Amino acid sequence: MTKTFTALAFGLGLACNAGLAAADNGRLLATGGASSIDGAAGGGITPWAVLAGYGEQGEWGGTVFATRVETGDYRLDVVGGAVSYGNRIELSYARQRFDLGTLARDLALPENTLSQDIFGVKVRLFGDLIYEQLPQVSLGIEHKRQKDFLIPSLVGAKRDEDTEGYLTASRLFLGGAFGYNLLVNGGLRYSRANELGLLGFGGDRRDTRSVLKEGSVAVLFNPRWAMGVEYREKPDNLNFAGESDWADVFVGYFPNKHVSVVLAYARLGEIATLDNQDGAYLSIQGAF
Numbered sequence: 170m171t172k173t174f175t176a177l178a179f180g181l182g183l184a185c186n187a188g189l190a191a192a193d194n195g196r197l198l199a200t201g202g203a204s205s206i207d208g209a210a211g212g213g214i215t216p217w218a219v220l221a222g223y224g225e226q227g228e229w230g231g232t233v234f235a236t237r238v239e240t241g242d243y244r245l246d247v248v249g250g251a252v253s254y255g256n257r258i259e260l261s262y263a264r265q266r267f268d269l270g271t272l273a274r275d276l277a278l279p280e281n282t283l284s285q286d287i288f289g290v291k292v293r294l295f296g297d298l299i300y301e302q303l304p305q306v307s308l309g310i311e312h313k314r315q316k317d318f319l320i321p322s323l324v325g326a327k328r329d330e331d332t333e334g335y336l337t338a339s340r341l342f343l344g345g346a347f348g349y350n351l352l353v354n355g356g357l358r359y360s361r362a363n364e365l366g367l368l369g370f371g372g373d374r375r376d377t378r379s380v381l382k383e384g385s386v387a388v389l390f391n392p393r394w395a396m397g398v399e400y401r402e403k404p405d406n407l408n409f410a411g412e413s414d415w416a417d418v419f420v421g422y423f424p425n426k427h428v429s430v431v432l433a434y435a436r437l438g439e440i441a442t443l444d445n446q447d448g449a450y451l452s453i454q455g456a457f
Contacts, residue, residue: 196223196256198392199423200298200341203431204234204454207311207365208249208263209289211337213433213450214401214415215383217354218307218339219298220259220291221251222456223426229254232456238435240448242271249287261289267367269320272441283367284316296338304340311335313366324409324441326369327376333360335383350389352397358383363406364440372406379404387421395421399433413438417450429454 202210202219210232211217222230231252238245249263266284273281289311296303311333315321318329337356345351358381361371371377381404387397401415419433433450440446 196225197299198426199389199395199421199429201230201232201426201456203421203429203452204232204236204249204251206236206238206245206247206263206265207287207289208251208261209291209309209311210251210259211354212385212397212399213419213431213452214399214417214435215354215356215385216291216309216335216337217385218293218305218337220253220256220293220307221261222253224253224256226255230457232454234452234454236450236452238448238450240437240446242443242446243440244268244270257293259291261291263287265365265367269441272443278320280317280320282317283320285366286314286316287366288312298339298341299343304338306336306338309335309337313362313370315366315369318369321363321369324368325373325407326363327371329369331361331366331370333358333362333378335359346388352387352389352395354386355384357381361404361406363404364412368407368441372408374408375404375406393423395423410442411439413440419450427456429456
């Protein structure tokens with residue numbers, strides 16, 4: 170994984186130096202969002218209706234990113250990227266690697282990591298983040314492939330790949346929070362993924378997709394700094410352990426349109442029988 174992060178760092182540098190001049194004069198700073206842990210543009214644990222990069226009509230945009238979530242018992246590493254065209258359609262990819270840490274040692278598990286690939290497409294249906302009466306509304310589809318299915322199958326997961334969809338709406342209210350810009354995002358996800366899909370899909374308790382709520386609120390104190398909260402509802406498909414909803418408090422720094430850094434305190438609750446999985450979240454993104 171060290172080699173992967175080194176490659177991503179190199180890619181971030183290229184992205185910083187290869188930004189499209191047309192995008193510099195288009196969308197406002199920070200309105201491209203960061204990269205979610207599933208690869209789509211938005212917050213850290215939830216996507217927004219915005220598309221990756223800063224491209225406008227007739228322009229390309231894109232991002233590459235690296236993310237780490239560390240709880241003490243577990244570690245999640247994610248790398249990936251996304252491209253968009255015309256501020257209309259986005260294609261994304263993410264590779265997640267979940268280190269089982271304490272659980273693998275205590276139970277002498279046959280594997281100490283779980284990983285999956287996520288392929289996503291998001292389409293802006295209508296509206297605009299700022300300038301139209303209606304909020305920007307986007308529809309997304311993600312196909313997930315779990316790569317290490319032995320442990321998920323032993324704890325009751327029914328399949329190693331699945332497709333889920335989400336509908337999300339975002340609005341930036343200029344001066345909406347005591348004179349500061351306020352971003353509000355809300356969405357619904359149709360999924361049966363266990364712990365994002367890292368523990369497979371469906372289970373011995375329930376093998377149907379659920380409608381799950383997610384959302385975020387952020388205050389932009391100036392064009393470069395944002396602070397906010399996120400929430401993501403999770404299904405509960407497996408008998409061997411409960412699955413908690415996720416939430417975080419984050420700070421985002423956007424020095425320019427080519428780099429963003431997000432630092433968060435994440436509350437992840439119970440994961441695979443271990444409670445109180447709270448910890449740090451760090452994500453670095455390069456955009457063009």
